Structures are given as C-alpha cells and as structure tokens.
Amino acid sequence: MRGSLYAEWTKLRTLASTCWLLLATAALTVAVSAAAAAAVRCPSGGCADDPAKISLTGIYLGQAVVAVLAVMAVSGEYGTGMIRLTLAATPRRLIALAAKAAVLTGLILVTGTIAVFASLLAGALILPGHGIGPSHGYPAISASDGPVLRAAAGSVLYLALIALLSLGAATALREAAAAIGAVLGLLYLFPIIAVFTGNASLSRHLEQIAPMTAGLAIQATTGLNTLPISPWAGLGVLAAWAAGALVLGGMLLRSRDA
Amino acid sequence: MNTITPSRSAAPPARAGFAHLLHAEWTKFRTVRGWVIAVIVAVLVTVLLGLFQGSHSHVAPCTTGPNGPACHYVIPAGPGGESVTDTFYFVHRPLAGDGTITVRVTSLTEVAESSQTLNGRPVSTKPAVVPWSKAGLIITAGSGQGSAYAAVLVTGSHGTRMQWNYTGDTAGLAGRVSAASPRWLRLTRAGDVITGYDSAGGTSWTKIGAVTLPGLAPTVQAGLFATSPGYAQQTSQQITSASGTAAPTDATATFGRVGMHGGWPGSSWTGTSVHGGPDSPYVTGHEAGYRQAGSAFTVTGSGDIAPDVTDGVPIDVLLAGLFIALITVLVVGAQFMTAEYRPGLIRVTLAASPRRGRALAAKAIVLGAVTFAAGLAGAAAAVLIGIPLLRASGNPVYPATALTEVRVIAGTAALAAVFAVLALALGAILRHGAGAVTVVITAVILPYLLTAAIPVLPAGAADWVLRVTPAAGFAIRQVIPAYPQVAASYTPSSDYFPLAPWAGFAVSCAWAALALALAAHFLRRRDA
Numbered sequence: 001m002r003g004s005l006y007a008e009w010t011k012l013r014t015l016a017s018t019c020w021l022l023l024a025t026a027a028l029t030v031a032v033s034a035a036a037a038a039a040v041r042c043p044s045g046g047c048a049d050d051p052a053k054i055s056l057t058g059i060y061l062g063q064a065v066v067a068v069l070a071v072m073a074v075s076g077e078y079g080t081g082m083i084r085l086t087l088a089a090t091p092r093r094l095i096a097l098a099a100k101a102a103v104l105t106g107l108i109l110v111t112g113t114i115a116v117f118a119s120l121l122a123g124a125l126i127l128p129g130h131g132i133g134p135s136h137g138y139p140a141i142s143a144s145d146g147p148v149l150r151a152a153a154g155s156v157l158y159l160a161l162i163a164l165l166s167l168g169a170a171t172a173l174r175e176a177a178a179a180i181g182a183v184l185g186l187l188y189l190f191p192i193i194a195v196f197t198g199n200a201s202l203s204r205h206l207e208q209i210a211p212m213t214a215g216l217a218i219q220a221t222t223g224l225n226t227l228p229i230s231p232w233a234g235l236g237v238l239a240a241w242a243a244g245a246l247v248l249g250g251m252l253l254r255s256r257d258a
Numbered sequence: 259m260n261t262i263t264p265s266r267s268a269a270p271p272a273r274a275g276f277a278h279l280l281h282a283e284w285t286k287f288r289t290v291r292g293w294v295i296a297v298i299v300a301v302l303v304t305v306l307l308g309l310f311q312g313s314h315s316h317v318a319p320c321t322t323g324p325n326g327p328a329c330h331y332v333i334p335a336g337p338g339g340e341s342v343t344d345t346f347y348f349v350h351r352p353l354a355g356d357g358t359i360t361v362r363v364t365s366l367t368e369v370a371e372s373s374q375t376l377n378g379r380p381v382s383t384k385p386a387v388v389p390w391s392k393a394g395l396i397i398t399a400g401s402g403q404g405s406a407y408a409a410v411l412v413t414g415s416h417g418t419r420m421q422w423n424y425t426g427d428t429a430g431l432a433g434r435v436s437a438a439s440p441r442w443l444r445l446t447r448a449g450d451v452i453t454g455y456d457s458a459g460g461t462s463w464t465k466i467g468a469v470t471l472p473g474l475a476p477t478v479q480a481g482l483f484a485t486s487p488g489y490a491q492q493t494s495q496q497i498t499s500a501s502g503t504a505a506p507t508d509a510t511a512t513f514g515r516v517g518m519h520g521g522w523p524g525s526s527w528t529g530t531s532v533h534g535g536p537d538s539p540y541v542t543g544h545e546a547g548y549r550q551a552g553s554a555f556t557v558t559g560s561g562d563i564a565p566d567v568t569d570g571v572p573i574d575v576l577l578a579g580l581f582i583a584l585i586t587v588l589v590v591g592a593q594f595m596t597a598e599y600r601p602g603l604i605r606v607t608l609a610a611s612p613r614r615g616r617a618l619a620a621k622a623i624v625l626g627a628v629t630f631a632a633g634l635a636g637a638a639a640a641v642l643i644g645i646p647l648l649r650a651s652g653n654p655v656y657p658a659t660a661l662t663e664v665r666v667i668a669g670t671a672a673l674a675a676v677f678a679v680l681a682l683a684l685g686a687i688l689r690h691g692a693g694a695v696t697v698v699i700t701a702v703i704l705p706y707l708l709t710a711a712i713p714v715l716p717a718g719a720a721d722w723v724l725r726v727t728p729a730a731g732f733a734i735r736q737v738i739p740a741y742p743q744v745a746a747s748y749t750p751s752s753d754y755f756p757l758a759p760w761a762g763f764a765v766s767c768a769w770a771a772l773a774l775a776l777a778a779h780f781l782r783r784r785d786a
Contacts, residue, residue, distance in 0.1 A: 036715060064699070067696070177596065177694070188699070196311065196575050197315070
C-alpha cells in the first residue's frame, strides 16, 4: 500500500496540470465568493441572508475544478495507456484505486482548507460594508463560532467528497469528457429539475437526495429549520453518492480489462 | 521577424469539396455508436421529462367542495387571449351609444392586512401605500371577467393613467391624489373609440389617449371603480422563495361631482363586485362596496385589472428535460472535436482538407444540424404532448400565442445547437475533452443554476450574469412577459430574464461565434 501511495503521489505531483488545477480551485473559489459577497446589498438591514453561506458561494465553481482534477487522475491514465503500467505494478487493482483516492483526498483537503478560509476571510472583510455584519445584528464570521466552523469544515469535506465521487465516476466511465459530463450533470442538474417540477414535495425530495443541494446544506448557519435536509445528514447523502461511485468504479475496475 | 506560414495544399479548392467535407464529418459522427446513442437518449429524456411534467404538475389550488376535491381553476382571458386578473368593485350604469362621464377624485387610500395573526386570523389592518392601487372611471363591454374595457384612473404612486384591455397603459398627470390636489377624470365614448382625459382643476383638460375597442356593443357598462392588488414586500436582495410576504389590500376612493352627458338610460347606480369564484379577496373586516351621497361616492375595492403574470403554468416547464439533454449534447460536441486528437485522426482530417477553417466549419455545421434536429424533435414532442396532459391534470396553462410556442420550441433547439458548437470550438481551442466539457458546462449551466434555479446570487448580480454569460440565451424560453404596470418579482428565479428572448439568444450566438473564430485561428496556427 505504501508503495502504491508513493507511486500515486509521484504521478500526481509531477503532472504540471495538477498544480495548476489546485491553484485554479483555490483562486476561483475565493474569487467567486468575494464577488458574491461584494454583490450583496442590504442597506436597511433585516435581510434573510446567511453571511457564511454567501462567503462560500465560490464552492459552486470550485467543485467543478476539483472534479476535473479527480477525473483526470484516472481518465488521464486511460487516455495515455498509463493505466496498464499502473495495474501491472499494482496487480491488486482496488489497492491502486484506494491509493489514488487517498492521495487525491489529501491534496483536496489541503487546497480546500486554504480556499475555504480565504473565502470566509474575504466575506468577513467585505460583507460588513454592505449591511451584513455584526453591527447589523448578523453573527460575525469567525472560526470560533460553531455554525461557521461547521460550514467551513463541512465545505472542505464537501470538496473532498466531490473528488471521491468524480474519481469513482471516472473509474467507471474511463472516458474523461463523459465522466466530467456525468459528474457535473449529477451536481448541477438536480436543483434545476427540482425547480421545474412545480410540485413542492417532489422538489423537496429531489433536494434531499441530490449530491450538491444535500451536501451544501452544511454551509447554512442560519435558518436551519427551512433546509430540506439537516447539515450533517446532507453531507452524509453526498458521502453515500461518493461511496456508491467508488464501489461501482472499483467493481468495474476489477472485472474489466484495462 | 518570423512569420509562420501554415501549410496549404497546392490543389485549387473546389466548390464540391465542401460538400465532401460535410459528408465526411457526417460519416464520422454517425459511425460513432456512443454519440448516436447519446443523441437518441437526449431526445428521449427531453420527451419523457416533458410527459412527466405534464402529468405530475399540480399548481392549481384545489378546493374541497361538496362534490369532493375540485381543481378547476379558470384564469379569465382578456380580449387578446392573454390571461388576466379582473377583480374590482364597480359602481355602474348602462351607457347606450355615445356619451361622456366626468368625475373628481379627492382621495385614494389603501389598507393592507397585517401579517400578525391571532388564532389564525389577522389581528389588524394597517395603512399602506400600494403603488398600483387603482380607482377611476371605466367603460367596459360587460361586468364579466375578461371584458374589453378602457379606463382613466388614479394610482397609489404612478400618477394618473389611461389603461385599456389589460395590457395597454399610458401615463397622464403625475403625483398622488389628495383633497388639496384632486384629479379630474373624463371618459368619452364615440362608437368604438374611447378617449380619456385628465385635469388638475376641472377646467383645462389634457387628452391622455384614444383607444379603439373593436366590436364594442351599443350598450356598455360605465361608471366608477376601485381595486388594489396584493401587497408584496420584498424583505431581501437575496431572493428566496420564503423572503417575500404578500398580504391582501384594498383601496378606498372618494369621488365627487359625477357628471354625465349622452345616452344614459338608467336612473340609478348598481354596485357589483367583479370577481371569479367564491373567495373574496378583501382584507378581513373590510367590505367591498360603495356609499352614495348626491353626486359624491366612496368606493372600496380589491384586486386588479391587469395582465396576469402569476397564475398558470408556462409551457417552458415542459422542457425541463432539455437541461439533461444539454449536458449530453455538450459532451458529444466537445468529443466530436477532441476525439480527433487522440488517435491522431486530426492529421488525416487536415491532410484531406488542408484549409483547416473549412474542416472546422464542416464539423460545426454537421454538429449544429444534428443537435438542432434532435432538439426540435424532443422539444416539439415534449411541448405538444405535454400541454394536453397539463390540462388533463387540472393545471391552467398560461396561454401562449402560436408564435411564442414556435419561439420556445425552435429557439430551445437552436440554443442547444449553439451550445454544442460552443463545446466543439472549446474542444478545438483546448484540445482536451474534459477541459472543454468543464468550461462549457460552467459557462452555460452554472450561471443559470446560480441565478434561476437556486438563486444564491443577489438579484442585481443575477441580472448581470444573465446578460453577459452564454447562459443569456435561456431567455429564449421565457413565456410570460414582464409588464411595467404589474408589480411582481421579475427576477430570473421567477423565470424572468433581463434580456429579451432574441437578444439573449444573440449573446449566446456571439459567444459561440467568438469561440469558433478563436478555434479557427488556433487550428491554423498550431501543429496538429
């Protein structure tokens, strides 16, 4: 296992794209979060806004880059034929997959932590100037606040789970474009379809089982009783999706020719 | 200075060459089984989701009556076929033939139901300013909902107006009416033509407008009215479904010096509450009605005489499946280009067609045509089968003209084709399938998601996002128009786009054209 971990770490580390994608994840997350915070206006106060959640808007875009990174970690090997070398070196294929998952999770946890805390910092600096701050009766964005800490840690875990979901999907589908299409479709389409159903209970059920809407419930720090699903349960739903994708990918990896 | 000269074939380009090129690209497309299956699946998903939406939407408020649950809910239709709100208190008498009615309005006040409740009942009412409360003179073909009409009226905060047939609206004198600054209103009927005037002092009159109500019967109903639409308060820039609170309101207007000339056969006034269904829209504890003392009247009413933008299912909900189909199409579009690079097929393609821009054009045409045809088939089936299903399951369908239906169906198919070409061009620029798919999905679907589906962006930012990103093209789906004289939440999350349908579509086309131009540039400059 240690050898596999080292091999996967070397492969990911030495790809120029890995570094760029990690940088892009952090930069886009922070940029979109800061832009969303700067766009909010609440001059008269009393807006039903959630400061932490606004500060973490960038996750919606950042997760797409994380998905690309995870998909390319597998599909890139299929594209170049590298996968045959990997599996020859690690004949126990699930070990190879687990090593990939572990290395990828580590990288995303580090990058995600930087991106999330930088986003919250941007929100804490920008939002009070737009009528959403402690002087207007909103909770301050600080890491010592329980709900804010939950939103921050949860968002980092969310990104890691998105990476695992993408890794599983890419292992199952192999082809990079199809895999990224499937992952982004899974994330972005549920809420759109939910809106169109025009049926409140069906729409709520869709939001409860959708990987993105359920998973991002973790970002809420106010109005928890209006959420379709409670924060940690929502992250659990995403974890179930990620586990399902990994199991499916692992089964196909074992049974198929590379 | 170094210039790179692209390799060019010495053979003269033949006209027939492009047809061959198209044929070659079509052959490449149809012989990849995965792409053909993906397109067929996209069509099927669009149709099936349309059928599901048609049979599972329940937006009509169902009431439980003596005969069990009933979901008939009829939205009145105006003379132009548009769905309208037509609820007001009407103090009227018949007008036979031509005639004139003049009145002085000295006050217009509104009350809103307080949002505080005690044992489920509101505890009090409170004074409110309802911008589009209305009171004044109206000449209508009848007191049934949806009748043709013309009116001059004072409003809560939009001055004096002349309005007709629900959608027509012309401004007259500005300012709010009060005892110190009364408004004089006059309506004159001559055949089918009704002319509205207003005046601040009752001596010098200004014509606001003259409208023709075709086929107006000789005897019409004319008189005084008052109405006031529900009060909607937006509590946040961050629009969420829970942030708006609405409460019924009603308006009371004081009229005096009613004067009439012409054919007024009756001798007394009749008060009618024009509304549909048994529910009174009035504020609890207040009654609609009128009081008369000589030629002075006080009229209280609630509702609106305006186009209806809140009820009825717009037909674009039947096209929800298109978003799923779109992801499939975007993946195929990107792969149609990037697949050339992996086995080195691109070198054969470019050797066969040394003028590289033409090879790209042929690809774009084949992909666009296939996507448009598939989108048209899917969207047309979803909408045309879905509408009867919606009606059968008791939902009022927002009436759309045939032209609007064609625009929504064909425009949606064309939009899918434009986005597919955008994916193709990004594939040529990035030469990386996953990269191209990610960029195109985050450029097309993500802006729509963050502004319309889960509105996490504030309304002002959302409008800008839908003006400048490729997602602007989704405006082509908008069915219900926005009316300046109706206060409603005209935000992307309520299906209103900041750009007009074809303007939004043009923005998407511009992005695709820009990407294609860049792709052609890179294709020529780079080694394959």
